[in-house]
Amino acid sequence: MTEVDPKQIDALAAEASRLYAALTDNGRRAMEALRTIDPIVVEELVATFESDDAAAGWLISRTIGFGGSSALDLLAQGEREQVMHVLHHLRYGLCA
Template sequence: MTQIEPKQIDALAAEVSRLYASLEDAGRGTLEALRETDPTIVEELIATFESEDKAARWLISRTIGFGGRSAVDLLAQGDREQVMLALGHLRYGFCA
């Protein structure tokens, strides 16, 4: 087994931090773009998560419920209905 040196771990940790920050920026950018193209979904996101940061994070997070894809992946494929359905389930529960 090859041993990783502390400098390598520090460099990897710094890169991971940079990637997470970039991903969060992308989530906020997506939320802002949706304000222009689909304000209703933004209203639902914020009502569901009660925070723009949490809403933006959920938009870009891959989930099992979406088959390992993110909500923004589904929106990009035109599957708005599945995203709205998921938001309804999160906000109101799974009962019809």
């Protein structure tokens, strides 16, 4: 086993923190853009996740349910109904 330089770990942790902050900011900007483009999607996101931050996080997270894509990816590809369908299931359950 090789020894790891603590400075390297610190640098990696700082980079991960910077990337996470940039991703979080991207999610917030996506929510703001969607408020203009498709406010109904934003309403459903916020109603489902009960906060803008949680909704923005889900919007940009890659999920198995979307084949490794994010809801934002699907919206960009014109797959609005698939995103709305998943949001409906998350909010009301699979039997609703």
